[in-house]
Amino acid sequence: MSIHKEKIAPCILDEIISAIETISFGEVIIKIHNGTVVQLEKNEKKRFNIQNDHICGVCINSRKHALYRSTGVVRDGGL
Numbered sequence: 742m743s744i745h746k747e748k749i750a751p752c753i754l755d756e757i758i759s760a761i762e763t764i765s766f767g768e769v770i771i772k773i774h775n776g777t778v779v780q781l782e783k784n785e786k787k788r789f790n791i792q793n794d795h796i797c798g799v800c801i802n803s804r805k806h807a808l809y810r811s812t813g814v815v816r817d818g819g820l
Contacts, residue, residue, distance in 0.1 A: 747777050
């Protein structure tokens with residue numbers, strides 16, 4: 742089975758390279774249809790480490806911080 746493959750346009754290559762260069766953790770997905778790049782997805786992950794009663798080493802406002810320390814969850818709209 743032979744599929745006609747087109748050259749990837751420089752602007753598409755630039756987008757792919759930019760997506761790779763600007764992501765710290767996650768994935769870059771390139772969708773190809775009939776040998777042609779048709780879509781680029783960038784899913785970035787952000788992870789938060791909890792250390793010494795602080796989130797990411799940064800103290801959050803005291804009410805939320807106290808709620809988090811007592812329950813492990815912040816229920817009033819998130820962090």
